[in-house]
Amino acid sequence: MELEGGKQKQQGRLILLNMRRSAAPSQLQGNPFKKPKFISPARSHPSPNEEVAKLNSDIKLFEVAANKNNFLQPQNDPRTCNFNLPTKECAKGINHGDNYREKYYLEASTKTTLDLHHTGTGYKLKELEKIEEGQTMMIGGKEIEVMGIISPDDFNSGRCFQFGGGCSAILSSSQAAKKCFSNPFKSVCKLSSKENKQNSFQSCKPRHDPYAPNSLVMLRPDKNHQWLFNKNCFPVVDVVIDPHLVYYLRPHQKEGITFLYECVMGMRVNGRCGAILADEMGLGKTLQCISLIWTLQCQGPYGGKPIVKKTLIVTPGSLVNNWKKEFQKWLGIERIKIFTVDQDHKVEEFTKSPFYSVLIISYEMLLRSLDQIKNVKFDLLICDEGHRLKNSTIKTTTALISLSCEKRIILTGTPVQNDLQEFFTLIDFVNPGILGSLSAYRKIYEEPIIISRQPSASEEERELGEQRAAELTCLTGLFILRRTQEVINQYLPPKIENVVFCRPGALQIALYRKLLNSQAVRFCLQGLLENTSHLICIGALKKLCNHPCLLFGSIKEKESNSTWDESEERNLYEGLMNVFPADYNPIMFTEEESGKLQVLSKLLAVIRELRPAEKVVLVSNYTRTLDILQEVCKRHGYAYTRLDGQTPISQRQQIVDGFNSKYSSDFIFLLSSKAGGVGLNLIGGSHLILYDIDWNPATDIQAMSRVWRDGQKHPVHIYRLLTTGTIEEKIYQRQISKQGLSGAVVDLSKTSDHIQFSVEELKNLFTLHESSHCVTHDLLDCECTGENHTGDSLEKLPVSRNCQLGPHQQKSDSLKPLSMSQLKQWRHFPGDHLNLTDPFLERIRENVSFFFQNITNQTTAI
Ligand SMILES: Nc1ncnc2c1ncn2[C@@H]1O[C@H](COP(=O)(O)OP(=O)(O)OP(=O)(O)O)[C@@H](O)[C@H]1O
Ligand SMILES: [Mg+2]
Structure with missing residues (x-):
């Protein structure tokens, strides 16, 4: 069996390794197998805190056979087992049966998968075939525990790699509750102190009637959520959207608010509070967010206590005041106090005043005032037109990442899935670490998906890529919502779209021909010019299409420049002025041109x-x-x-x-x-x-x-x-x-x-x-x-x-x-x-x- 690509791994046996502790060199001698150990339920079912800690750690994933001829050797990571894994040549020497359909995994503080076909572990293949769940073994001086079997489905979809493999964090909270705890909630909401009792009596009632007709009631937190977030055991209270808003909401907006609420409350993805609302343009993403802010600012499921005190909204400059206006449109000016940052209103004013609960700022201003903003504790961060955060190296993204707020929402009307790198950045921004490290993501998702899309992809590669893509969609689909324009078509008037092909004017044709005959264009077509030269030619043609006077203006400008003689544009514009009428005046341009x-x-x-x-x-x-x-x-x-x-x-x-x-x-x-x-x-x-x-x-x-x-x-x-x-x-x-x-x-x-x-x-x-x-x-x-x-x-x-x-x-x-x-x-x-x-x-x-x-x-x- 070859080790290349993802497809062959289907025949391999993969184990996810749990490095329990280092073994003394002496332990490496003799029969490496130990008797299967009893694993206490407490170990296989970690406490919620352990679970959360595990989700947050940057778990390294190693898919041994995934990298062409190049096994990952995580020697520098102290949390990672360092196996002396074989090279491809070495692996060829092993006689592999074809019947290895099952995958094994070992799990622990650091997890890694190991293809048992390519052992290099000091064990005979026969011995490895007999490994059972719960068994421990010694590899590379480490004691390893086998935690379970990876099904072919879990491997192909990549599910086994999420969050280090064993216990997927991408569980609905109810699943998570089942999986992680036996019965940790016996005492949930038993009021433990006098104070709690008082609190519960004071604010036990929902703010709005959940039983009123058309009321929009949010999902009640399940026991797992209560265990994590209701430490004080307040009584659980219904969170009900203000009927004043519900009256105006379209059905898709009600659904969107419910979605956003569940995401930021960590109810959809265990312990993660981010969301991407990618509704198409005009579907009212602003109103959905305003409804969410207003709700969280006044209510919460635990004793009715508000979830959010301060919200930061970052938006393109042209929309800062639009946001304010929308707040006023839907909530009036009294309910919620909004502060917008501009030349005359600095962030300091917001930080000094307890009066305001929402800060609206442009991306540009955010960068300028980052230090002050970092001093404020924001509970909710909304990034409007957030597709601009697709690149983690740009300043705005780094600035936003540096804010400690964990409830993060990206709004965008532009599809986000097409570039897998950018997709990762957006996902990682709202739910940091959810896809693992960038390198793990590349190996597990991006590479197989891209390979599977190539025309030369084999059947197996295609299948693997599709399954990984499906899993990625399923995983991220828990916190990405996109609805299309059709949902509001019924509220909109007709739309008549026309593509109009306009005949060029005579001067345009003459200039166009001349440009195409220029030395610059000819050189481009022979591949003789620098990479960027064609851009200058394209730019000139586009200007000409808009109006010849634009081209005229450009040439005049360039000619007056001292570098004109050496400039590449000379080759493009040579002789072009002769095509314009001798007395051509760009200011007096005509429409006919x-x-x-x-x-x-x-x-x-x-x-x-x-x-x-x-x-x-x-x-x-x-x-x-x-x-x-x-x-x-x-x-x-x-x-x-x-x-x-x-x-x-x-x-x-x-x-x-x-x-x-x-x-x-x-x-x-x-x-x-x-x-x-x-x-x-x-x-x-x-x-x-x-x-x-x-x-x-x-x-x-x-x-x-x-x-x-x-x-x-x-x-x-x-x-x-x-x-x-x-x-x-x-x-x-x-x-x-x-x-x-x-x-x-x-x-x-x-x-x-x-x-x-x-x-x-x-x-x-x-x-x-x-x-x-x-x-x-x-x-x-x-x-x-x-x-x-x-x-x-x-x-x-x-x-x-x-x-x-x-x-x-x-x-x-x-x-x-x-x-x-x-x-x-x-x-x-x-x-x-x-x-x-x-x-x-x-x-x-x-x-x-x-x-x-x-x-x-x-x-x-x-
Ligand atoms: N339920 C509603 N009833 C009436 N008008 C609404 C409703 N929801 C939103 N609107 C209005 O529709 C317009 C578009 O909403 P909004 O600007 O929030 O769209 P968007 O989803 O952010 O679009 P884009 O992606 O272009 O920014 C706004 O004028 C808003 O006030
Ligand atoms: Mg918008």
Whole structure:
């Protein structure tokens, strides 16, 4: 039997070793077996305290056969047995039977698994086959105790490695109670002192009536929980969500609050108090958290005593005041005192005053005030848009990890499972150590899962990877909750999504051709340039798609720079100025020079005309592009407001509120997706135009979700503008193809800098398709000739997210990026199609080569 990879281990016999104590050298002589020892129930069923200590320790796991030719030798860890394990060559000498289906494990303060086929332990194989549970043996000078047999299922799923193997900490608390204690609760809630009795009489009653109709009552703690957390034996009291809030809560929100409560109370995962609420955008994660905070601040299951005194909410700068507003919206200003940190309100004010119970701070401010914040004892920590904590080396993550608060919640609308490293960081942040060390996680989960996804994976590797993925999902699923947009569709108006392929202007085509013929692009395609050179070329093409004047501005800027002569960009921009008209003035740019701008201008005009009371959110990834769009607003006399990275945090909510107000005269909200793409509620607008496209579909999806949310009164129209035949189409295709989804979907900060391109891909990126109406449609393999293909019902197609955690994760997910096959199901038609029923599309068709359209929640009147 070979030792490589995970698959062969199925034939091996694995033992989890319990190093009980070092043996004297003399003990190593003679028959290494000792008689099986009696193991007291107390040893196999540790006390709750021992159990908790065990869960918290950083247990090292060693899966002997998991590492290709490379056994782990944990010599430096004093807690770890140091076995003289054989090399692959050495192991080959052992005659292994094929009938070893069972796995044995030994358990103790340090646990490790040992493949009995590769003994190196001084025992004969025959002797090892006879090992029984409870038996002790001597290995490497240590006395080892056999604790049990690992079933093939437990091994394949990786369950046996969790928390050191033997007693999984991932138990529901009732399971844990059964497993860990025989009957330790006899005295639970017997009032031991006079004081307790008094307390119990004072606050025994639930704060709200648990028997009232529609009451939302939290799960009562079981005996194990009481044993751990009710040391004073207070009477158990029902925790009931304030009926004032329950009245407004949607069903999924009630479920979410129950979930959060059980997580932070340590009821779902024994002794762990973290949770990830990953509901899709707009599902009201804020309200769910506010309900939780309010509940825990006033109530608790033990004598009714509140669980939380102080809560820290960390959120992107643009959302600090949104949180405050939501608190006021749902709880009024009296019930709970909120402190928001900004330029004029420093953390010190919060720390000095006993008045406030909730501190809301931006991630940036947190870093600046970390020392003061560390001085406050927070009982609950909420990280909004917490997918940014995916990297444990970034400052924000380290800062947050350094806070001692153990009840931690991450909120994110962006899926978190696709990158297994980042997934680990998020999980490890909310429930530190739950997946073991990073290296153990890599061996047990990441490696087998990744290997199993490779086309060359054997059947066994695939099976092992799938089982490990399933186990990981099952384990983390206890404290991750994600619901999709469908749960609130019924409360929302229709949504009409359009992908609009805009014909490039003549100047754009001429410049595009020139750029593609440049020395820089040619060198890129021959693989002759540095890694980053293609990024400069891509950047120039993207600018050109937005408007030629942006490119003009860049060249002028670069030319005036002293390093211009040596700069790589020279090779790209050489001769480009000659393509612009001699008297070209970027400030006097025209709409005709850019296909998208022409379409935008007409679109704004028709919205204004047909829906004078409605407003538009206009999104770009670039501040310079927003400047141009702003200029267009000015030229047409449209009232606008703007939020980008330069907007002071203290003003952001004011701007949002102003726009959302029905009294506002603003017609357009200019939004930088980087600054305000996440979390904002822009329900004042019912038309959203994405002027440019990002490599990461999540950025675009986040931005598009700003208007189709609870509170929206009008049907929502979304327009995604792409320049036909250009790099924008290619980026879109990448977004909706598998390749684009495999990694980038998790990460809002990912840009082209993080994406590797093959020369083949670069060739495709650097091609202009001048004769196609829509390259994306050409690629769809659609039988239609592009003539008003109405598509089949979307429901027919299962939505599958390309997720590294495997097929069991693939739930319907309305906000996941589209796939090519789904796009094919959308209605689609060329711009010159005769029967355009949509009056908005009708008006812009002149500059459009192709449309895709999809309607959600369709009613007759749109
Ligand atoms: N039960 C409800 N009834 C009415 N409005 C609600 C309800 N729950 C939430 N809302 C409103 O829906 C809007 C969206 O909620 P919220 O901002 O919490 O979404 P989110 O899940 O945080 O989304 P994102 O991921 O985009 O941040 C808010 O204006 C909020 O007040
Ligand atoms: Mg939010």
